[in-house]
Amino acid sequence: QKRQAAFIRHLLQSSKNSSPLTPQKACGVGTAPVNIALSKYWGKRDKALNLPINGSVSISLPGLGTETRLKPINAEKDRISLNGKPLADNAVFAERLSRFLDWFRDDRESAFEVETHNTVPTAAGLASSASGYAALVLALDDLFDWQLPKETLSLLARFGSGSASRSLFNGFAIWHRGSREDGLDSFAEPLQVEWPDLTIGLVKVNTGEKPVGSTAGMQQTVETCDLYQSWPQQAERDLQTIINAIKSNDFSTMGKTAEHNALSMHATMIATWPPIVYWQPESLSAMQLVWSLREQNIEVYFTMDAGPNLKLLLQEKDRAAVQKAFQERGIGIEFLHPFSG
Numbered sequence: 331q332k333r334q335a336a337f338i339r340h341l342l343q344s345s346k347n348s349s350p351l352t353p354q355k356a357c358g359v360g361t362a363p364v365n366i367a368l369s370k371y372w373g374k375r376d377k378a379l380n381l382p383i384n385g386s387v388s389i390s391l392p393g394l395g396t397e398t399r400l401k402p403i404n405a406e407k408d409r410i411s412l413n414g415k416p417l418a419d420n421a422v423f424a425e426r427l428s429r430f431l432d433w434f435r436d437d438r439e440s441a442f443e444v445e446t447h448n449t450v451p452t453a454a455g456l457a458s459s460a461s462g463y464a465a466l467v468l469a470l471d472d473l474f475d476w477q478l479p480k481e482t483l484s485l486l487a488r489f490g491s492g493s494a495s496r497s498l499f500n501g502f503a504i505w506h507r508g509s510r511e512d513g514l515d516s517f518a519e520p521l522q523v524e525w526p527d528l529t530i531g532l533v534k535v536n537t538g539e540k541p542v543g544s545t546a547g548m549q550q551t552v553e554t555c556d557l558y559q560s561w562p563q564q565a566e567r568d569l570q571t572i573i574n575a576i577k578s579n580d581f582s583t584m585g586k587t588a589e590h591n592a593l594s595m596h597a598t599m600i601a602t603w604p605p606i607v608y609w610q611p612e613s614l615s616a617m618q619l620v621w622s623l624r625e626q627n628i629e630v631y632f633t634m635d636a637g638p639n640l641k642l643l644l645q646e647k648d649r650a651a652v653q654k655a656f657q658e659r660g661i662g663i664e665f666l667h668p669f670s671g
């Protein structure tokens with residue numbers, strides 16, 4: 331608790347508002363995109379400050395994400411709604427959000443109204459906690475007129491959810507592991523490289539509730555998986571390989587490394603006890619289709635997070651062939667272009 335309070339206090343010191351917990355307007359607004367990690371974050375070295383065991387790199391999907399409106403209200407409790415529907419106080423999502431907001435109340439009595447809209451058209455299994463906490467932090471910055479740099483807002487978003495630290499940026503973003511105990515060097519930054527040809531395919535297998543959330547899943551993996559010992563080293567190596575591939579416009583190395591990284595992370599989940607298997611039979615069918623396309627020299631790779639859906643990495647020139655192959659097998663797919671809207 332003390333370390334968390336010190337962390338937040340330190341971050342708000344550079345605010346343009348000299349009393350950073352006094353609202354400067356009636357309502358703050360923030361929007362942020364979802365992101366897909368190409369080299370994954372899996373495991374915390376410090377739970378209180380949400381510090382990762384390894385760094386990660388992601389690509390954001392503009393147009394898909396969260397818009398949040400934040401209003402101070404005279405009420406006993408926060409009023410939180412998601413896509414126009416009020417959430418019960420005890421909903422896991424609402425409880426976690428209220429606990430995060432506790433750090434930004436000027437006195438214990440004050441409450442917030444939080445209206446959150448996810449602009450994920452098909453809810454294709456894309457994590458919304460990342461865009462959710464990034465949008466909330468931007469709404470806080472707006473409401474309190476902090477005018478903090480994105481990197482500082484990234485530190486605040488990390489505190490809500492690790493992957494949210496990367497959702498402050500469009501395009502590629504690196505979340506640095508950092509080495510300081512106070513966590514001030516573990517934030518995300520954009521990688522200023524554009525890949526106009528990059529196409530993401532969203533393969534929707536299942537949009538139901540996750541069996542185990544990422545926070546609990548990674549904790550259980552760190553505690554019970556022997557294979558996890560090799561993860562930190564591989565994760566840092568993959569991170570460097572992918573950053574170099576992005577900078578040198580090497581799609582093949584980026585794709586290969588991202589797929590290998592995702593499968594290695596899933597291997598640690600599966601080798602956890604009790605086992606955590608996010609895959610469904612349809613996930614494996616989609617993977618096999620990706621592998622068979624590669625045998626036909628259509629260069630497509632996949633990555634997966636803590637859920638059964640696949641995210642494909644391909645180049646625009648191969649989109650029609652990939653679309654045809656998935657449609658022929660009756661597997662739903664939707665394409666997005668991170669660098670052209």
Ligand code: DP6
Nearest residue numbers: 367370371491492493544545635636
């Ligand atoms: C598999 O960021 O959701 O998507 O920090 O506990 O909120 P918390 O976890 P979260 O974990 C994301 C895990 C992942 C990989 C990634 O996005 O890097």
